[in-house]
Amino acid sequence: MKIAIIGTGNLGCSIAKGLITTNAITSLYLTKRDLKSIQEFDGYKNVYLTSDNKEAVSKSDIIIFAVQPSHLEGILEEIASLLTENHVLISTITGFSIEKIESSVGKDQFVIRAMPNTAIAVGKSVTCLCSNQKGAERIKIAEAIFNRLGTSMVIPEHLMQAATVVCASGIAFWMRLIRATTQAAIQLGFDAKEAQELAMHTCEGAANLLITNGNHPEQEIDKVTTPKGCTIEGLNEMEHKGLSSSLIHGMVASFQKINSIKTEQL
Ligand SMILES: NC(=O)C1=CN([C@@H]2O[C@H](COP(=O)(O)OP(=O)(O)OC[C@H]3O[C@@H](n4cnc5c(N)ncnc54)[C@H](OP(=O)(O)O)[C@@H]3O)[C@@H](O)[C@H]2O)C=CC1
Numbered sequence: 001m002k003i004a005i006i007g008t009g010n011l012g013c014s015i016a017k018g019l020i021t022t023n024a025i026t027s028l029y030l031t032k033r034d035l036k037s038i039q040e041f042d043g044y045k046n047v048y049l050t051s052d053n054k055e056a057v058s059k060s061d062i063i064i065f066a067v068q069p070s071h072l073e074g075i076l077e078e079i080a081s082l083l084t085e086n087h088v089l090i091s092t093i094t095g096f097s098i099e100k101i102e103s104s105v106g107k108d109q110f111v112i113r114a115m116p117n118t119a120i121a122v123g124k125s126v127t128c129l130c131s132n133q134k135g136a137e138r139i140k141i142a143e144a145i146f147n148r149l150g151t152s153m154v155i156p157e158h159l160m161q162a163a164t165v166v167c168a169s170g171i172a173f174w175m176r177l178i179r180a181t182t183q184a185a186i187q188l189g190f191d192a193k194e195a196q197e198l199a200m201h202t203c204e205g206a207a208n209l210l211i212t213n214g215n216h217p218e219q220e221i222d223k224v225t226t227p228k229g230c231t232i233e234g235l236n237e238m239e240h241k242g243l244s245s246s247l248i249h250g251m252v253a254s255f256q257k258i259n260s261i262k263t264e265q266l
């Protein structure tokens, strides 16, 4: 696959790492205006760094946009005349609707929105996808790309903002939980490095139990909570202090933030 990433910042770099390590590319163009921060990709076979978005688009078929929302419209205008029937446009931009993309490139382009997360760098992103009517013919290509880099789910466009909170921002939310459990482990006697190792592997184990067994979290919790034991004591104290409520409130606040910002202001 001939892929271009337009805007190789935090997310773009993560996607690039995933694509390179999984050998998913025939060629990969990485663009940004200042190329200094992506020199780590220089020298990889078939990977090209450029500030010229037009060059990247004309030499690629799959164009992944990963710029800040306020930059997308200008870039779409810049490259619109170069687009052919071979191009598949994949936008990872938060809050930028398919309708708005079509207003720059037309309804005849294959347009897909993707919401991955930074775990794409290590092949563990869950990526939500939706498309315009024409793009439905190419959604399998997007699924094939993102399934190499984790898992994917096709969803209706109206759920993309919710997907952003759950999956993309979700990485930051889970990091805070891992940091908090690390801090607790240090207070309980482990040194910092051991504490983080225990916290992150326990987190991975909990997620894998659900992924492998398909159980509801409470079924797994029931297996751990000895009556009158230390686990239920800790869990109930966390809930008295608002653990679940705080997480739900935080995610709803995050969702409201996305919905409160018009794309023009992003
Ligand atoms: N970060 C995340 O975890 C996620 C982000 N997203 C979405 O992805 C998008 C990117 O986010 P993120 O990676 O965090 O943002 P960054 O600011 O880290 O990356 C954006 C990159 O775009 C480059 N850029 C700006 N203008 C141009 C241009 N005209 N041509 C080419 N490149 C350009 C910038 O580099 P330079 O200034 O050198 O040009 C910058 O490196 C956002 O829309 C965000 O909503 C979605 C899911 C997860």
Ligand SMILES: O=C(O)[C@@H]1CCC=N1
Binding pocket: 094, 164, 168, 169
């Ligand atoms: O925080 C943000 O707004 C973006 C969208 C999801 C991840 N980063």
